[in-house]
Amino acid sequence: MGLLKKKTVLPGFGLSLGFTLFYLSLIVLIPLSAVFLRTTELSWDEFIAAVFSPRALASYRISFLASLTAALVNAFFGLILAWVLVRYPFPGKRVVDALVDLPFALPTAVAGITLTALFSANGWFGEWLEGTLGLKIAYAEPGIVVALTFIGLPFVVRTLQPVIEELEPELEEASAILGASRWQTLRKIVFPQLVPALLTGFALAFARALGEYGSVVFISGNMPLRTEITPLLIVTKLLQYDYAGATAVASAMLAASFVLLLLINLLQRWSRRYQNAN
């Protein structure tokens, strides 16, 4: 095989790589390319009209802001949770650690109806938040943030945990010997080492939140221009047989996803290099 960088006696390179490429093309690449290629069937004006319609623009804004807020909430609480899970002993720690993956394991539709039930006006949380504090969560923008926070919760925790586990205690000890308070050590020695992983987790949670559909449709109320996220707009257009419009918006979103994927890759590379340098 001329493709290999080094000669090897291991067999099966052609077969395994060939099958991998064939399967990926069939299942992922050809269908996704359909989204872009079908977009080219639109005229430039039609494309602009679909992608920059007021309703589409509003959906981008809502999706972007809600995903950003949810990812920030996750970055903050995820950092604390990961730190507590790695550094502090407490009873029931293994159960909590296992529970962190619940958003990965629980179907999004189940998460959606449950969070809606909890945060609507007569739910366990909603009764207090809406009745006492006057905060409307379900069927409003904060509901979207709640659903997206749930969905993105594991990303920050799971990217930070291994990095915290591998922090070298010598650095913290040296800092303490040199007279730093524990708070100074945490802020100036520990935190900077966690930044690349924290950013990676943040970006992963953000990317996942942008594309999320199942949990949001139940809790958001789905009002055009106010609580309609971009994936929902695509579905709505499809249900109205506006295939061209759905495809145009989808291709814009797909382009955004590719940029994010590239960014996450760069972040992960940076994160790994940082760890190796330690």
Next chain:
Amino acid sequence: MSALSAFFPSAAPEAQRPATRDTPWLRWSLTGVALLFVAGFLVIPLTAVFAEALRKGAEVYWAALVDPDALAALRLTLTAAVIAVPLNVVFGVAAAWAIAKFDFPGKSFLTTLIDLPFAVSPVIAGLAFVLVFGLQGWLPPEAQAELLAPAVARELAAIPGLGWALGGLAEWLANPRIVFAVPGIALATIFVTVPFVARELIPLMQAQGNDEEYAALTLGANGWQTFWRVTLPNVKWGLFYGVVLCNARAMGEFGAVSVVSGHVRGETNTLPLHVEILYNEYQFAGAFAVASLLALLAIATLILKSLIEWRLTLNREQNL
């Protein structure tokens, strides 16, 4: 104790707090915040699923589960998983073999491509299949009929005895469709679960290196023997881990499946879609009853996952 404290014993006397431990008030407040967050976002929602499901009593709960439409949805969910998981296992093993065992240009690009389904909104995945197989697609239903069920197959399916033996397949051959039918649901499920097995196996196989495979080949094993007897046993727990996660997502997928499903009750509804229908019809107890089934699946997934993680750590420690 680490290296530095051995040189500076006075820096961390036993009676004092070690330098790597936080002050008690910080420890307590952070633990409190973390546990409150976990309780509010994870424990209470999980409990609420079952509380809502049982709100109208055990009879309503049971009736929602044995409803024919719910059973049909369960069957379709299992079918989709039974198709998607094995295919993605074969893909994951092949991809991991190519990527972990060999060095070739474009390797990191290929790894990124495998992750692509995670980055794409499930809704867009569903849309992609509609654009390929839908009415105005590249391969519309008439073309699918030509390609998938040539006249001979349809005639075979029309023979009474054979049609019965083929079951649902005969019905499908008589009117073959991909999108808005079961095959589309299977395809969408495969799409969203492509990366799971490969992602677990690639780092594991990379960490294990090729030495054991070289030894097997030197001792006269052929490629397949090496794979079945050396590589596969080495990565079996990682593979199982990938399968568990892949299965959970396959059974729970909503967005992608929703777009390609025809939403025909009892025919093209999976369990998550059935939950949505019941919920939109204000049958909340029924919706949560079916949802509780999926929540049980999630709990089983978490338990299995923890057990395998424990197993994997044990393996790693033994290898050291």
